[in-house]
Amino acid sequence: MNTALILEDHAESRAWLTELVAEAFPGINIVVHTTLADAVACVEHQHFCLALLDISLPDGSGIDLVRRLRESNANTYVVMASIFDDDEHLFAALQAGAQGYVLKDQPRERLIAHLQGIIRGEPPLSPSIARRMLRHFRATPPPALPKSELPQALSERETEVLHFLARGFTRGDIAQALGITPNTVAGHVKNIYRKLDVSGRAEATLYAVRLGVVDGEPH
Incomplete structure (x- = not known):
């Protein structure tokens, strides 16, 4: 891990996510932005190993940044950090290219474990998100x-x-x-x-x- 991007507009959540990333990956550099516009401008000239993105922002959706990162920073590991656990936001983020989706209301230790799991090849998915994915697959089962x-x-x-x-x-x-x-x-x-x-x-x-x-x- 080298440099991580955090996109979060709420001050308390921003400070909390910054602490989580710093604890999960000691020594990592962290760049923080509060608006979609600033984050989009940033990723045009800087590369990140990890991006932790909120969805609901004052000037748009963090999902739009996922698409930008897939184009300009294809090697960035993108994780959504959100309060939304509905199908619309979840599958829009995954379809855009997000590799993980965690809910902010999880215990601190659980979120840190999710982030550290990236190094072991474990996509960070909150348990309720994994269950929602499973229900989706079962509701629309693929062919045998x-x-x-x-x-x-x-x-x-x-x-x-x-x-x-x-x-x-x-x-x-x-x-x-x-x-x-x-x-x-x-x-x-x-x-x-x-x-x-x-x-x-x-x-x-x-x-x-x-x-x-x-x-x-x-x-």
């Missing part, structure tokens, strides 16, 4: 996979881990639930991604639905 496209079979333990991943559990949560170590969970997640040929939790969640690993309403 033809036999020719079935992935390499998951082991029983990998299937259990995928089950929890699809419900928004962190690796620490999964380790506690299954009585194994976080490092062991990380190994299973790596194997799951390799076997399913996916790069992140959102794609793995979609596969969980298509493979029938997830059934019923998520908790």
Whole structure:
């Protein structure tokens, strides 16, 4: 991690997010903007490894900056930090190119863990956001996979881990639930991604639905 961008117009939230990023990534440089216009101008000449963006701003939507970052800073890891947990804002942000979506009302420790998970390849998704994604996939299920496209079979333990991943559990949560170590969970997640040929939790969640690993309403 090198330099992070925070776009947030509320002073208290801005200070809080700045503290979270500084604690999650000690030594990181942090650039803060309060308006969409200033942030857009900034990303035209400066590159960021991480962007933590609010959605509702005085002069527009942070989702518009996501699109700009995808064009000018394609390597920036973009995370929305919002109070909105509805489908409209969530899927608009993901479609624009956001790689994570966290809710500001989560405990401090949980948000820091979400951010640190980026380094381990874990997309930062609040549990309720992951559940909303799952409900969306179940409401509009993709076609079943033809036999020719079935992935390499998951082991029983990998299937259990995928089950929890699809419900928004962190690796620490999964380790506690299954009585194994976080490092062991990380190994299973790596194997799951390799076997399913996916790069992140959102794609793995979609596969969980298509493979029938997830059934019923998520908790």
